[in-house]
Amino acid sequence: MSTSDLIKRAGRGLKSAKLRTLLTALAISVGGFTLALTLAASNGVRNYTDELVENNFDPAELTAARDPEITSTGGGPSGAPQEYDPAIGDVQFGDGGSVQIKQVTQADIEILEQYEQIEQVRPFFTIPMQYVTREGQKEYTGSLQPYSPGQKPELVAGELPVDNDLEAGSIILPEAYLELLGFINADEAIGKEIDISISKEFSFDAIEDLLSGGIDSEDFTDLSVDTVAPQEKRFTFKVSGVSVRPATSFVFGVLPLEISSEDARELYVFANEGSSNFEKYIYATVKVENGEDDAVLQSVSEQLEADGFYVLTTDDIQETLNQFVDILTGMVFALGAVTLIASVFGIVNTQYISVLERTREIGLMKALGMSKKNISLLFIYEAAWIGFIGGLLGIIGAFIIGTILNPFINDALNIEDNLIVFDFLQLLGLLFALMLIGVLAGLLPARKAAKLDPVEALRTE
Amino acid sequence: MIEVKQLSKVYGKKDTAFTALQDVSFSVPDGSTVAIVGKSGSGKSTLMHVMSGLDHPTSGSVTFDGKVITDMKPKEADAFRASEMSFIFQAFFIEANRTCMDNVMLPMEIAKTTRSRRQQKAEKALEAVELLEKRDTKARNLSGGQKQRLAVARAIVNEPKLLFADEPTGNLDSVTGDRIVSMLFELNKKLSSTLIVVTHDEELAKKCDMRIHIKDGKIRSIEEPKSTKKGGKK
Numbered sequence: 262m263s264t265s266d267l268i269k270r271a272g273r274g275l276k277s278a279k280l281r282t283l284l285t286a287l288a289i290s291v292g293g294f295t296l297a298l299t300l301a302a303s304n305g306v307r308n309y310t311d312e313l314v315e316n317n318f319d320p321a322e323l324t325a326a327r328d329p330e331i332t333s334t335g336g337g338p339s340g341a342p343q344e345y346d347p348a349i350g351d352v353q354f355g356d357g358g359s360v361q362i363k364q365v366t367q368a369d370i371e372i373l374e375q376y377e378q379i380e381q382v383r384p385f386f387t388i389p390m391q392y393v394t395r396e397g398q399k400e401y402t403g404s405l406q407p408y409s410p411g412q413k414p415e416l417v418a419g420e421l422p423v424d425n426d427l428e429a430g431s432i433i434l435p436e437a438y439l440e441l442l443g444f445i446n447a448d449e450a451i452g453k454e455i456d457i458s459i460s461k462e463f464s465f466d467a468i469e470d471l472l473s474g475g476i477d478s479e480d481f482t483d484l485s486v487d488t489v490a491p492q493e494k495r496f497t498f499k500v501s502g503v504s505v506r507p508a509t510s511f512v513f514g515v516l517p518l519e520i521s522s523e524d525a526r527e528l529y530v531f532a533n534e535g536s537s538n539f540e541k542y543i544y545a546t547v548k549v550e551n552g553e554d555d556a557v558l559q560s561v562s563e564q565l566e567a568d569g570f571y572v573l574t575t576d577d578i579q580e581t582l583n584q585f586v587d588i589l590t591g592m593v594f595a596l597g598a599v600t601l602i603a604s605v606f607g608i609v610n611t612q613y614i615s616v617l618e619r620t621r622e623i624g625l626m627k628a629l630g631m632s633k634k635n636i637s638l639l640f641i642y643e644a645a646w647i648g649f650i651g652g653l654l655g656i657i658g659a660f661i662i663g664t665i666l667n668p669f670i671n672d673a674l675n676i677e678d679n680l681i682v683f684d685f686l687q688l689l690g691l692l693f694a695l696m697l698i699g700v701l702a703g704l705l706p707a708r709k710a711a712k713l714d715p716v717e718a719l720r721t722e
Numbered sequence: 723m724i725e726v727k728q729l730s731k732v733y734g735k736k737d738t739a740f741t742a743l744q745d746v747s748f749s750v751p752d753g754s755t756v757a758i759v760g761k762s763g764s765g766k767s768t769l770m771h772v773m774s775g776l777d778h779p780t781s782g783s784v785t786f787d788g789k790v791i792t793d794m795k796p797k798e799a800d801a802f803r804a805s806e807m808s809f810i811f812q813a814f815f816i817e818a819n820r821t822c823m824d825n826v827m828l829p830m831e832i833a834k835t836t837r838s839r840r841q842q843k844a845e846k847a848l849e850a851v852e853l854l855e856k857r858d859t860k861a862r863n864l865s866g867g868q869k870q871r872l873a874v875a876r877a878i879v880n881e882p883k884l885l886f887a888d889e890p891t892g893n894l895d896s897v898t899g900d901r902i903v904s905m906l907f908e909l910n911k912k913l914s915s916t917l918i919v920v921t922h923d924e925e926l927a928k929k930c931d932m933r934i935h936i937k938d939g940k941i942r943s944i945e946e947p948k949s950t951k952k953g954g955k956k
Contacts, residue, residue: 262831262832262834263831263834266831270828270831273820273824276819277817277819277820278819621813621815622815622817624815625809625811625815626828626832627776627800628774628776628803628809629803629804629808629809629828629829629832630800630801630802630803630804630805630807630829630832630833631800631804631832632796632797632800632801633796633800635832715776716771716776716777719771719776719811719815720767
């Protein structure tokens with residue numbers, strides 16, 4: 262019997278027990294559905310993270326740190342205390358906690374700047390901003406950070422600088438502030454001046470300065486009121502752009518105001534000079550010349566490591582993100598696989614019953630000269646058909662559900678690209694795998710059919 | 723020419739041994755009709771199974787056109803059955819959920835008849851049993867007589883040289899049964915094949931050229947009408 266005849270006959274055999282075939286196929290379709298949707302979601306999330314990394318990081322940039330914790334991806338704190346180093350400083354968390362980190366010092370920055378291949382070094386620092394305001398307007402909270410060419414903001418008005426930095430004195434204002442600061446629209450804000458207030462923490466340096474100048478009792482009263490209280494200073498900037506949150510942004514909450522690194526540095530010095538954390542940075546971002554070339558980036562990163570830096574590349578970040586995606590995908594995939602195992606028993610059971618029911622038919626086929634091999638194949642193809650039908654149902658179901666869900670997900674997450682992305686080849690592979698599972702499940706019953714004694718099967722009495 | 727030589731078949735071993743066939747020998751000329759007559763349990767079905775290669779004898783041999791069926795490997799025997807033999811059973815054994823056409827197609831698929839010839843041959847076979855208009859009807863919707871006619875169509879579609887009919891009228895009323903029998907004999911003559919009918923029905927047996935009476939696994943008598951020694955004509 263030819264293969265195509267066997268496959269057709271197997272299909273017709275199933276047709277004569279439609280309900281049973283459908284129910285058995287439904288069991289496998291649940292697994293197929295889960296796997297198809299998981300694969301599609303994993304595709305979408307991977308696209309999303311790729312875009313996220315692409316939009317938020319410059320592939321030519323490296324993150325250089327002195328503490329391995331900063332650049333370790335997914336490792337978590339090592340737990341072991343390390344030897345004290347003056348470069349170790351407290352890094353405060355928003356929740357009031359802090360952790361000791363070996364920081365990048367000004368000397369380190371100078372080392373980095375001496376590299377020929379390094380175009381720009383931008384230490385990461387925080388500027389304790391108090392509020393932003395405009396003449397005649399109220400004061401509003403916010404955060405301030407130096408402009409980073411790797412994370413170009415999305416502008417609704419104004420223009421991004423052509424080179425790596427903003428012009429000194431200019432600021433990028435998030436859209437959220439427009440109305441608050443009395444602007445009618447984004448275009449109107451361009452070129453207008455706004456004020457940022459920075460506070461300086463109480464520092465002993467200030468007292469020392471005063472003390473060195475000699476004091477009398479009157480000064481002392483001044484000291485207790487003015488010097489010990491935090492100082493405050495307003496800086497004026499000109500709005501050069503209005504930013505909106507891109508679909509793929511790592512920043513949650515209100516977007517930061519962005520200023521040039523030169524200005525950021527000035528503000529940083531004002532706010533932190535004299536404190537124990539002054540000129541200590543958690544990490545520095547390094548822009549490598551021709552760093553888009555992986556080989557160049559790799560060689561610089563190796564040199565930095567030789568100099569005792571811990572280095573994180575965009576690829577590392579992407580890898581970390583993908584690792585999360587992989588773990589999640591793996592977990593859902595495992596669930597789908599478990600349902601498949603359950604459906605395998607369903608197919609085995611159905612096919613066994615089918616063999617028993619069709620004892621006579623099998624006997625007849627043997628009498629008519631059908632070989633054991635072909636009898637076995639007939640039942641294996643039947644099982645493959647069940648796998649195929651179940652797989653197809655599951656995949657079509659997943660496709661429909663995914664297509665329905667996509668707009669809702671996009672709406673909820675405020676993204677443009679679909680998070681459930683079906684790949685035709687992948688689905689074809691899945692379908693094939695499900696058929697293979699059907700075949701595996703059909704092996705035992707098929708063997709039973711092949712071994713059936715025709716004489717016994719054809720006995721009428 | 724079919725030659726059965728000293729055929730024995732013993733089921734089980736030692737104490738539980740049961741002799742189904744004992745030293746059975748006879749020969750059947752090509753194109754003749756033969757009845758193997760006996761009561762149930764006489765060994766007549768076993769004889770049919772061994773002759774067709776479905777079962778193996780304990781000793782002895784069956785030769786068909788010079789080929790020793792009893793010496794064939796399972797694969798050879800399968801191929802031989804597919805091309806040279808066919809069967810009709812008392813309980814029809816047609817596939818009830820399939821169409822008449824589909825039922826008739828089965829032996830041709832097994833015998834690997836070229837696809838282009840199948841349709842034509844199947845139609846011819848259905849026509850011969852007057853079932854052509856039922857070609858797309860499911861077999862379960864046929865009457866008993868129609869079912870057996872379908873089984874006949876399936877049996878003759880490959881134009882076998884040897885046709886076994888195991889109690890072909892056992893499940894049918896006498897009128898329908900007679901019709902089937904005359905149809906069977908007519909087709910056999912047309913195809914000039916050898917027909918072996920296994921039956922306990924003396925009436926049916928009388929219609930055959932040759933009668934082999936069997937009892938307790940042994941041949942009791944062989945009736946061979948003088949007029950039909952070798953030609954197979956009535």
